[in-house]
Amino acid sequence: MEKFDLTILGGGILGTCLSYWSSLLYEGKIAVLEKEKDVALHTSGRNTGVVHRPFYLNPEKKKVFARSAQISYHLWKKYALLRNLPWKEIGxxxxxxxxxxxxxxxxxxxxxxxxxxxxxxxxxxxxxxxxxxxxxxxxxxxxxxxTDTSVDYKSFTSSIKEEARDQGVDFLFNFEVGKIFVENELLKIVNSRDGSIIETKFLINCLGGQAIDCAHKMRVGMEYTDLHFRGEYWQIHPDQAKCIERNIYSVPRHKELPFLDPHWIVRSDGRREIGPNAVLVSGAETYSGFFNSAGELLKKIFERPMTNKFKLFTNPEFLKLAKEEWMSSISKKNMLKRVQRFIPHLKSNFLIQKGSAGVRSSVIDPNGCFAKEVVELESPTSYHILNYNSPGATGAPAYTAFLIDKLEKKGLLKGLKKRKIGLKSFWDYEEIMENFNF
Ligand SMILES: Cc1cc2nc3c(=O)[nH]c(=O)nc-3n(C[C@H](O)[C@H](O)[C@H](O)COP(=O)(O)OP(=O)(O)OC[C@H]3O[C@@H](n4cnc5c(N)ncnc54)[C@H](O)[C@@H]3O)c2cc1C
Known part of the structure; x- marks a missing residue:
């Protein structure tokens, strides 16, 4: 059985950046468990691809996201230049x-x-x-x-994975986290694909849309639940693409709910798309239709705690907007109409085919309200990151540096030993921490 000091669950941009910092700053055996055959095959590789500048983030209510985005802009810019990755500052x-x-x-x-x-x-x-x-x-x-910039977060994550590997991190692919149990004060994690088991002193849960299920498995965060919203995109015909050179977003009309009008997006390779909408679906990986299986749908409806969702579903505004989002999934005309509010020139034949889709998993608190910030939960052997939504890809390098510092201060990284002589990094950890002045 392989033994690790720290195990990170999930090879999205969050888990991968976290593995980079932990291996840079600490000695010890570190693993990332990922059920796919590579990193960033879900939300981290299926998003809008914008490095968001934090002008639209409330500095009080979204402090962590805002600070992380502000610091990370400079980190990603430096990194893209260093590794020759796409960086299109289009605004x-x-x-x-x-x-x-x-x-x-x-x-x-x-x-x-x-x-x-x-x-x-x-x-x-x-x-x-x-x-x-x-x-x-x-x-x-x-x-x-x-300075808003178009990038490719899949290539950012893959490149950071290589940096982390060079520092000694083990990426265990095709490892689907199943049962987790404690034996002799150590955690045992079962790969539900083949029954193999690894042992770890501590785990950090970065499972994106499945993070809450993992937390519940460990009896953590039982007061929270979540809902999944699929963001769909439509590609614009290349002949029409050049008519708008910048990203066009509209001011959100429903501030407490996760529904925005789709935007006009300029991708880092020059393609233009409109999207995403926010279609309520039953699973974190439901990329078409509204549920993958009847079992998944029933599980989502009846999972506990039911009161959070019950409160939300009695909010008539939520129901009305959720219906509109479903309509924009079924009908291209409906999706188009929402963007025509600010680009009246857009015609149905400009939208040639659907692009990729990504799912956002939003946490709902016991009052039936959507969490505004990242939700961090801990137990003596585990730490869980929930609601790590947009602009999570933007903020990942700074947020994960901040997280490692926090875990160290809480005394949760017991299994690891701080490096006396730090490894060389293209990012300045001390400077990042100085900028997190709260
Ligand atoms: C439509 C959309 C557009 C967005 N646009 C932007 C944007 O332009 N800019 C921005 O900054 N942010 C954007 N975001 C947000 C950003 O993409 C996310 O904040 C970020 O990708 C979250 O990363 P993650 O690593 O937490 O999750 P993920 O990328 O989902 O990673 C979780 C990983 O865990 C793995 N996993 C799950 N269950 C298991 C299991 N049981 N065992 C093993 N592995 C498992 C998954 O395979 C996955 O690789 C967008 C999000 C969406 C949905």
Whole structure:
């Protein structure tokens, strides 16, 4: 049986970045368990691919996401240059279409600076000024975030995996985390594919959409539940792609709920897409249809705690919006209509085929409300990261550095030994920690 000091569950961008920092700073046996044959085959490789600047993040309510995104922008920029990975700084124009949305723009201008962006990176634009830059975009005003960047998070994660491997991390692929039990004060983790078992002193759960199920298996976070929302994209015909050069996002109309209008996106390879919507589905990997199997659907409906979801499902606004999202999954016309609010020029024949889809798993608290921040839960032998949603890919390198520091301070990394002479890194750990000034 293989034995590890630290085991990270999940080879998404979160687990992979965490394995990088832990092996950089500590000596000991570290493993990443991933059920697929490579990293980033789920949400981390199926997202919009934007390094989000934090102008739209409330610095109080979304402090961790905002700080992580701000610090990580500079980390990813340096890394992309070093490893020659795609980095297209194309900018995002976030538009207000209705009068009441204009107030949000003023807030965004101030949040941008509070979150550490430079004044030169953001500009308030009137509707006329937007049209001068992007003639096909209709709005009353906008915030232009000039340094938003298109990247490929799959290639970022794969590259960080290689760095972590060079530092000694074992990536165990085709390892589907099943049963977890304690024996002689050590955790045993069973691979449900072949029954093999590994032993570890401590585990960090970074299982994305399945993180809550794993936490519940260990009787942690029993007060929370989650729902899965699939974000779908439509590809734009190459002949029409050039008509808009920047990302176009619209101000969210329903701030407490995870429903945004789809955006116009410029991918790092130049393709344009619209999306994502947020279609309620039964599983974290339900990439088509609304459920993978009747069993999965029933499990989702009846899983405990049921009151969280019951409270949410009695919210008429949630039900109305969820229905609209389902409609935009079934009907291309419906999806199109939502983007035509701010790009009226867009026609049905510009949308040539569906692109990839990614699933966001949102945690619901006992009041029936969606968690706004990342949810961290601990037990003496485990730490669990839930609700690690957008802009999670942006913030991953800084957030995971912050996490390692926190675990060390809590005395949870007992099995590992701090390196006396640190390994060389392209990122400056001390500087990152100084920037997490809370
Ligand atoms: C539609 C969409 C668009 C987004 N756009 C952006 C964006 O533009 N910019 C941004 O910053 N963020 C974006 N995000 C958010 C970002 O993608 C996520 O925050 C991030 O990818 C989460 O990474 P993760 O490692 O936590 O999860 P994941 O990437 O889902 O990784 C979890 C891993 O765990 C593995 N796993 C699950 N169960 C098991 C098991 N039992 N055993 C072993 N392995 C298991 C999975 O195979 C997977 O590889 C977007 C998200 C969505 C859904």
């Amino acid at each position: 995002t124009i976030e538009v207000a279409v209705e009068k009441e949305e204009v107030n949000s723009l003023e807030k965004y201008m101030s949040w941008a600076l509070q979150n550490g962006m430079d004044e030169s990176e953001v500009e308030y634009l009137s509707g006329e000024q937007v049209r001068a830059k992007e003639p096909y975009v209709h709005c009353l005003g906008a915030v232009f975030s000039k």
